[in-house]
Amino acid sequence: PQTKSVAAFHQMNCLNHIRQSLYTAAIAATSPASEDDEDDYYASRLPALEHHWRHCLDYLRQSLMCNADITLEKIDASGEKELGSVDGWGTEHLCRDWEGLRTWTEGANRGSLLKGVGT
Incomplete structure (x- = not known):
């Protein structure tokens, strides 16, 4: 039988990878230049991360x-919100039962479906 993974866990893994890549890029951009560029850990990791985050974004x-x-979110026309006219806060969404999904995938013969879930 072919091994498979639940897409939601792949999606969370990708989100985590993008988060880590952004932190790595921010640290590399704000770290003082080292005398030996090869020793600059964060800057040296960026090229290796690029292929994966490009895949993850798409x-x-x-x-x-x-x-x-398709939840309708409130629009703030006052212009007072820092993030723009729609920030999504305070809007109720219909969500999946994340813990139920984890529990189901951890069940008998489905543990492998959690592959990639470290988030």
Whole structure:
């Protein structure tokens, strides 16, 4: 039988990878230059991370388009919100039972479906 993984865990893994890549890039950009560029751990990691985060951004784009949340969010026309006219806070969404999904995948003969879940 073919081994498979639950897409939600792949999506969370990708989100975590993008988060780690952003932190790595921010640290590399703000760290003082070392005398030996080869010793600059964060800057040296960026090229290796690039292929994976490019995959992850596109994978998450496809996932969002496939599972588009049609919840109506309030628009703040006052211009007072720091993030713009729609920030999503205070809006109730219909969500999946994440803990139920984890419990189900941890069940008998499904532990391998959690592959990639470290988040």
